[in-house]
Amino acid sequence: MSFPIWLPATLLAGATQAWRTAVQRRVSRDLSVNAAGLVRYLYGLPFTLLLLGGYRALFAGPLPSPDPLFLLFCLGGGLAQIIATNLLIMAFTHRNFVVGTAYSKTEAVQGAVLSFLLMGERLHPLAWAGIGCGVMGVMLLSTGGKRMGPVDFLRALGQPAALCGIASGFFFALTAIGVRRATQEVGGNDPILAALIVLVVTVALQTAMQGGFLLLREPEQMRKVFRSWRVSGQVGLLSSLGSACWFTGFATAPVALVRIVGQIEVAFTLGFGHFYLGERMARSEVMGLMLVASGVVLALMGAF
Secondary structure, rough: OHHHHHHHHHHHHHHHHHHHHHHHHHHEEEEEEEEHHHHHHHOOHHHHHHHHHHHHHOOOOOOOOOOOOOHHHHHHHHHHHHHHHHHHHHHOOOHHHHHHHHHOHHHHHHHHHHHHHHHHOOHHHHHHHHHOOOOOOOOHOOOOOOOHHHHHHHHOOEEEEEEOOOHHHHHEEEEHHHHHHHHHHHOOOOOOHHHHHHHHHHHHHHHHHHHHHHHHHHHHHHHHHOOOHHHHHHHHHHHHHHHHHHHHHHHHHOHHHHHHHHHHHHHHHHHHHHEEEOOOOOOOHHHHHHHHHHHHHHHHHHHH
8 A cells, every 4th residue: 555645646536526526517407417427438538548648758667468357347347437427417416416425425335345345455443433434424414404313314315316326336336446456457566557547448448338328329419418518628637637546546555445535525525515506505514524524534544
């Protein structure tokens, strides 16, 4: 685990992703769910190529020889991310920006369990305590400022926003595991180069998969995707930068730890929801934010 790399990369990823999600929500008002999901890959692909090319120009060296399983993990992780993104956009249609994202943040605990079951990654007890704090914080955020008891909250879990958000978190957790395994199959001694190679290949596959689906099922939406290039280009840029940071984190630290620290994205989400989208911040959201931040601190204490 490389402390100087994964921690700042994860924090930057959280800030960039919150910004990208806020901009993408503007796009989703004029596009279908699949079209809004496509813009992050279609417009992000050129920027991922620039990132890889720029890194290679600065740090020249022999290219690694990926294992054949590399493409399979890229494909699986990319497909899981497409499904997760579509589910998150669907959650936005049922509740506000902050609440939709909060439900998806259950990804942290889902990722911890899945990474233990599928990859044998273990966490320090303090990190698990951090997960607990984060989950409680997300529960408060998911109320949207309304007073809800435990029974009310459990009943709310059956609502469409909760189901879409939680399912989104599950597929985002699978995405993280797929990306980590793909970077391990790249080979070589440079985890950042491995992360950027996985990023380029994954985004190219995602563009082909979701773009092909859109052409077959919603061809009229493809024209809207190209007409929205001014805003969609911003989504692509922010998506490529955020993904590069996430992938670097996954390449250099356990998936669960990266996702726990990545919950700090909720803080940035609250800021964008309040200042960029004009959504009001409730007292419960501030309390939830404090719990999420405490969870991140506990996770870091457990890591180091």
